[in-house]
Amino acid sequence: MGAIAAGIAAGLAAVGAGVGNGLVIGHTLDGMARQPEMSGxxxxxxxxGVGLIEALPILSIVIAFLVMNK
Known part of the structure; x- marks a missing residue:
């Protein structure tokens, strides 16, 4: 049962991070298109922002391993 919960937790975290990264990158590209001088x-x-978003799946995998080993 713990392995199933760990897999679901890691999978949902990965989906959430993917959606979050897509939104951040999309809005950044919109901003660059509107103001090219601010692109840097x-x-x-x-x-x-992408680095902070990617911290969630990493923490989720660590917690999933801890739950799985109980």
């Missing part, structure tokens, strides 16, 4: 600053902010 927007790109840096985008990478920071």
């Amino acid at each position: 600053q927007l790109r840096g902010t985008m990478f920071l």
